[in-house]
Amino acid sequence: MPIRESLREGAVRIPSGCAIAGIMDRSGARHDGSDILKSIALMHDRGNGLGGGFAAYGIYPEYRDLYAFHIMYESREARAETEAYLDTFFMSEKQERIPTEPVAAIKNPPDIWRYFVAPHPMRLNMSGLDEAEYTMQHVFHINGKVNGAFVASSGKNMGAFKGVGYPEDIGEFYRIRDYDAWAWTAHGRFPTNTPGWWGGAHPFTLLNWSVVHNGEISSYDANRRYVEQFGYGCELQTDTEVITYLFDLLARRHGFSQEMAAHIMTASSWDDIDRMDPDRAAFETALRVAYSSALVNGPFSVILGSDEGLLALNDRLKLRALMVGEKGPMTYLASEQAAIEVICPDVENVRPVEGGVPFVVQLDEVAERKRRESAENRPAREKPYQHEVGVMPPKRKEA
Amino acid sequence: MKRIYAIEAWCIDCKRCEVACKTFHSRSRDTVKAFTVEYPQPQNRVRVEGTRQLSVAVNCRHCAQPKCVEGCISGAMTKNPRTGVVTSDPRKCVGCRTCVSLCPFGAVRIEDVAEKGIAYKCDLCGEVPGEAGEPSCVAACPNRALIYVESEGC
Amino acid sequence: MLDYLLPRYKVLRDRDECVQCGVCERSCANGVHKVDEDLGRVTADHAKCVNCQRCVVMCPTTAIAITRWPQVDAGSGNWTLEAMQDIAKQAQTGAVLLASMGNPKDYPIYWDHLLLNASQVTNPSIDPLREPMETRVFLGSRPGMLKVNEREHVVMTPMPPQIRLDVPLMFSAMSFGSVSLNAQKSLAMAAKELGTYFNTGEGGLHRDLEAYADHAIVQVASGRFGVDPHYLNAGAAIEIKIGQGAKPGIGGHLPGEKINEEVSRTRMIPQGTDAISPAPHHDIYSIEDLRQLIFSLKEATLYRKPVAVKIAAVHNVAAIASGMARAGADIIVVDGFRGGTGAAPKRIRDNVGIPIELALAAVDQRLRDEGIRSTVSLVAAGSVRSSADVVRAIALGADAAYIASAALIALGCHQCQDCSSGRCNWGIATQNPDLTKRLNPEVAAERVVNLVRGWNHEIKEMMGGMGINAIDSLRGNRLMLRGIGLNDKELEILGVKYAGE
Secondary structure (H helix, E strand, C coil): CCCCCCCCECCECCCEEEEEEEEEECCCCCEECHHHHHHHHHCHHHCCCCCEEEEEECCCHHHCCCEEEEEEECCHHHHHHHHHHHHHHEEEEEEEECCCCCCCCCCCCCEEEEEEEEECHHHHHHHCCCHHHHHHHHHHHHHHHCCCEEEEECCECEEEEEECCCHHHHHHHHCHHHCEECEEEEEEEEECCCCCCHHHCCCEEECCEEEEEEECCCCHHHHHHHHHCCCCCCCCCCHHHHHHHHHHHHHHHCCCCHHHHHHHHCCCCHHHHHHCCHHHHHHHHHHHHHCHHHCCCCCEEEEEECCCEEEEEECCCCCCCCEEEEECCEEEEECCHHHHHCCCCCCEEEEECCECCCEEEECHHHHHHHHHCCCECCCHHHCCCHHHHCCCCCCCCCC | CEEEEECHHHCCCCCHHHHHHHHHCCCCCCHHHHHHCCCCCCCCCCEEEECCCCEEEECCCCCCCCHHHHHCCCCCEEECCCCCCEEECCCCCCCCCHHHHHCCCCCCEEEEECCEEEEECCCCCCCCCCCCCCCHHHHHCCCCCEEEEECCCC | CCCCCCCCEEEEECCCCCCCCCHHHHHCCCCCEEEECCCCEEEECHHHCCCCCHHHHHCCCCCEEEEECCCCCCCCCCCCHHHHHHHHHHHHHCCCCEECCCCCCCCCCHHHHEEECCCCCCCCCCCCCCCCCECCEEECCCCCCCCEECCCCEECCCCCCCEEECCCEEECCCCECCECHHHHHHHHHHHHHHCCCEECCCCCCCHHHHHHHHHEEEEECCCCCCCCHHHHHHCCEEEEECCCCCCCCCCEEECHHHCCHHHHHHHCCCCCCCEEECCCCCCCCCHHHHHHHHHHHHHHCCCCCCEEEEEECCCCHHHHHHHHHHCCCCEEEEECCCCCCCCEEHHHHHHCCCCHHHHHHHHHHHHHHCCCHHHCEEEEECCCCCHHHHHHHHHHCCCEEEECHHHHHHHCCCCCCCHHHCCCCCCCCCCCHHHHCCCCHHHHHHHHHHHHHHHHHHHHHHHHHHCCCEHHHCCCCHHHEEECCCCHHHHHHHCCEECCC
């Protein structure tokens, strides 16, 4: 019987409903994946078995300075081609198959590998790009040009574990209980179509970003055509992808804080701006005017993971559910309150994330550092490239 | 009270006000019948004076101290103390033309209707019970050259 | 010499309804109707009728209708009556055929081939009566990236000047001279009331309209009529007109008889002389010259006013628009070939230029390909007929739309295309005081305000249906459009999928 090839993400635009969850320990202490698994499993009915996944931060401390690429292969040729490509542009410290567990419900998994790599120093220098941009472009290349290979994650000291199936099965499959992370996010997907492709599952990641998202953004094409101007190819046609690129553009390239990036994407309403004092109104107006096409519209709830912590965001009208709760250094986020209470029955301060008001939780050390830093955004292209300035010995202080 | 004022800057000499007035004061309230079959012919009380270049609709101001009422010898011309509307009663009018000569605005006319000429003037279309809204001439004006506004009068 | 021309229209008068009140006679500047006391009826000189429909609207008994002259053509699909009439006219006069308003030919109207989207199940539609629905737009150039102090809420990047529109449309250029002062004043009053802008056209800013200068876009065109530092600084923005959709590559000619005292003063030219706008700007023979003019105007206004550049949609429009953005234009205006005019050579109006829909899509995509779309504003003009057209234009990529014909129709225009005669019975395209006074700006402005408010309500309803609550998210959102009855190439240029895809 011929195998009917299912539609891939990118071939068609597929709206989805979803469950999302996130757990973070502000102190940086690491916890294994059992809580996040339990939390997302409770929201089983919000997914339909066609996609689930996790992102974890802090799981590779021994390789913290290297990019950890999780790559899914559908064929041996794809792996050979990709590895040859990686060998050209990166230096690999370690590469291995990601350990998995056979799970009855998980059918036809791809061959999944991870690589701990650093950009090839000379090629990086020749590229005229900074390290992040260099890495990002090569990830785009593999995803777009190598048939049968997909980079599931490409950040440092983090990784995405995702596939087709219910999230609890995907979690078992990847043995996520074996990893310790200071932040976990999870996603259970309810696509209205049958993508059946592992690369299309969520979280969507890019460098250190990971995004889990519930909703359907009606501004999709306006946002897509905006970011595509700056070299972000929206191959997957998913909301999550375009939201990730918006964060990357605003927070990494333009240098805004994640909170400000989120504020730009859910800008103050004109009604509110009209009630502000003139200086503040001028500030908000400038943001809206300059970043008009970065406004995200339609129902969505998003959890953004990064090396700084988690950020939760709801659309301006609060059309999607997202709850937050706290207990000590722990912060819990989930589409449903029950998914928080199931793992932390005595959770405190439970409340909905407000529409258009980003909820931010940062690692204590990051928060401390940010407090001391200037509040002016520093665009990526104005920063000296680490790999260029780092080679010179620090200037000797005059006695 | 609300009064009709004519603004000559916007009067375009189309005379739709005259047609509307005549229709309103016909028995049938039907323009075609008013112009063709009704007898005695209904009379329009507003008149557009002038030319294409400069014209204005002449209409009663329903003065606070109406000269026409003061001068009326037969008691036909009265001012309604409640509404302020000045009207002429065709059954009492003897056609002496005193009102015509006293009116500072030329708003009263004698029309030879039926057996004798009697005075006709604007009644604001408002003396008819149950008729609310704008007088018919104001409603018919395409260019707001007739306005119906609250005013102390002249 | 016997005139071989046939009448174009026939006046039908219902004798049962006509009361011979004479309203039609007094309403017609073309002298069509006559109350004939001898005959006891109203007669019509059909040949003079231009089908402006003033009499039809004014008749108190709706006794009048206008029909086409019932003459059949010769049975040839090639030698149509219109083609033959044009030849007869030129054989009589030896002149260029003049026409007015937009291209009336049966070219495809792409707006009508673009269907809008609405939310179902996966995404809730938004009720504009319950939720805020934002239609405010800013026009001007903007930095691609802002530098701010997030704690102090201060923008450090200098922001170029912007104009704010509360509705995503403006009134396009119509000069005092081509239209009456009352027409321009009506639009000025409406613009002020609506929080948008009217455009002076190349006719200067009449002193009576200075009160509305905050809502004026002052135009600088090839004739430079009415341009001085006061004029440039009076308006909210400046528009350099390179071309007009109705007559690309052609200048303008306002005959001396229309240059009365007021027009003369406002245009700063002698009374009774012809006002001739050259075809090109004689100081702009290339793109770098445009840059010089843009910056001359910015210097003259101390960089406080955005400068728009308007071009007709022609074959190479995308590349030209991109050049304009690089030359310093803050706002790019593209005027499609169905845009109106007070007068244009008929052959130009009917045959030159391309549709705004294709031009707009091409320009927006080119600016994006070059990564500069977010730094300039783009305005579409040239026959935007309804709120749905506005939504389509914005979804194709415009920041806002210009409307002129639609606004004139709200004033009373019935598209008779006889503007150039100067006998506009609606008081719009004329300087004859008997006729201009037919347009009471107070009434006319109200009608335009009503129209635009109605459209804005409809725009909000359509946006709400799409699940969008700010017009920012509609701009360039071509997924909200689907093509119907279009071929692959058309879909490709418009950047939309086919219905069902």
